[in-house]
Amino acid sequence: xxxxxxxxxxxxxxxxxxxxxxxxxxxSAREHQLVVHANEGSDxxxxxxxxxxxxxxxxxxxxxxxxxxxxxxxxxxxxxILYLNDDMVVAPGWDTALExxxxxxxxxxxxxxxxxxxxxxxxxxxxxxxxxxGRDPASFDLERFAREAPKLARSDWLGATWPPMLVARSxxxxxxGYSIEFSPGMSSDNDFSMKLWRAGCRVFLGVxxxxxxxxxxxxxxxxxxxxxxxxxxxxxxxxxxQFDRYYLRRGQPAAADLVLAEPQASWALRWQRIxxxxxxxxG
Numbered sequence: 001x002x003x004x005x006x007x008x009x010x011x012x013x014x015x016x017x018x019x020x021x022x023x024x025x026x027x028s029a030r031e032h033q034l035v036v037h038a039n040e041g042s043d044x045x046x047x048x049x050x051x052x053x054x055x056x057x058x059x060x061x062x063x064x065x066x067x068x069x070x071x072x073x074x075x076x077x078x079x080x081i082l083y084l085n086d087d088m089v090v091a092p093g094w095d096t097a098l099e100x101x102x103x104x105x106x107x108x109x110x111x112x113x114x115x116x117x118x119x120x121x122x123x124x125x126x127x128x129x130x131x132x133x134g135r136d137p138a139s140f141d142l143e144r145f146a147r148e149a150p151k152l153a154r155s156d157w158l159g160a161t162w163p164p165m166l167v168a169r170s171x172x173x174x175x176x177g178y179s180i181e182f183s184p185g186m187s188s189d190n191d192f193s194m195k196l197w198r199a200g201c202r203v204f205l206g207v208x209x210x211x212x213x214x215x216x217x218x219x220x221x222x223x224x225x226x227x228x229x230x231x232x233x234x235x236x237x238x239x240x241x242q243f244d245r246y247y248l249r250r251g252q253p254a255a256a257d258l259v260l261a262e263p264q265a266s267w268a269l270r271w272q273r274i275x276x277x278x279x280x281x282x283g
Contacts, residue, residue, distance in 0.1 A: 004032040004095065005076035005169065009068035010086035011039035011222075014048060015137040016215065017086045021054070023142060027092040030099075032082075035075045037068035064184030064223070070177040081172045083163045088117075089140065089213040090164075091149035097210035098166055101156070105258060111203035112167050112196055114160035115210040118152055123216070126251040127157050127206055133213060145213055153209040158260070159250030160204040162189045164212050167196070175199050187228025190240045194232075197247060202260045204248050 006024075010017045017036070024034065035055050038045045039062040049056045057071045069083055082098075084090075098113055105111040120132035129152050134140030175195040182188035193204065232240050244250040246263040 003030060003078055003099075004080050004082045004166070005073075005078035006032050006034045007037070007069045007072040007076065007081060007083045008034065008086055009037045009039065009065050009072065010041075010045060011062050012041065012043040012045065013086045014043045014045050017045065018048070019137045019140065019142070020084070020086055020088055020090075021052070023089040023091075023145075026142070027090050027094060027146065029093065029096045032095065033076065033078050035072040036086075037072040039063060039068060062184075062223075066178040066180045066183045066185055066188050070180070073172060073177050076169055076172075079169055080166055081169050082166045084165075084212070085163055085214070087215040088164065089142065089145060091118075091152075091211035091213070092146050093149075094164075094210045094212060097207055101205060101207045101210070102166075105203050105205060108203050108259060110168070110171055110196070110199070110201035111205065112160050112165065112193065112201060113210075114162060114166070114204075114206045115164035115212045116154060116157075116206055116208050117162075117164075117212055117214040119214050119216050121216070127159070128214075129154055129211070134215075136215065140213070149211050152211055156208045156254035157206040158204065158252045158254055158258075159244060159248035160206045161193045161244075161248065161250070164210070165189070165192075171196065171199070171201070182226060182228055182231060184223050184226060185228075186225045187232045187240060190228070190232055190243065191235070193248065194236050194243060197243075203258050204260065205254060205258055 036049055038049060038056055038058040040060065041058055046058055055075060073081060094115060101113055116129060118129045118131050120135055122130055131152055133145055178188050179191050182191055229240055249260065
């Protein structure tokens with residue numbers, strides 16, 4: 001039985017998906033179960049998946065990320081589920097770095113791990129490594145990425161939320177996977193983290209030497225987005241930024257003790273809670 005079951009939703013992004021699979025085959029130290037969900041697949045994705053012998057689910061229409069990863073997750077056989085996007089490229093050692101991190105946090109029971117993304121353009125995200133190695137599959141040099149990856153590794157960080165995202169399969173099913181009310185997917189990662197928090201998970205670790213290149217916004221630029229931030233506020237009674245800053249401590253360096261505690265009461269947090277309450281009542 002494979003250790004990891006990789007869930008990858010795709011929507012007519014065959015050049016990106018092919019590059020992702022090529023990197024997976026070249027750069028993985030272990031053999032993992034790969035399950036792709038093909039949304040629509042009118043660009044030849046389904047035929048390519050069948051020809052490559054890649055396990056997959058499919059839908060005739062684009063059912064978006066939340067439905068797609070949940071469908072793919074039904075086929076997961078590994079002890080751990082790892083959700084990635086189709087516009088990612090894994091670096092050598094990506095999986096062994098996650099395994100080393102798992103050894104560090106296993107004693108805590110529940111945990112979420114994220115790999116560290118390398119992106120070509122600055123986004124203001126302190127957890128992301130900035131390096132322009134290509135803006136599309138045609139301009140991307142897989143061998144150059146493999147050579148330069150060791151120099152791009154960074155220290156571990158707190159506040160894991162987004163893919164590459166790793167949790168125990170039992171925990172994934174305990175919280176019900178991704179919440180379909182957040183379709184097509186804005187804030188669904190944050191919602192999933194909050195569900196884990198409410199289930200008692202207190203380890204949200206970003207692994208600095210598990211690197212994945214991310215072209216970014218390849219699919220989200222083509223969809224009509226849901227108002228995820230408002231949905232998060234109405235569902236959980238706090239803003240995403242409040243959860244990220246005070247609970248997950250997003251972007252802070254990982255300390256020896258990786259267990260996050262409930263935030264201590266402070267005037268800043270109290271004021272944030274008052275503002276969240278007012279915004280929630282106003283809808």
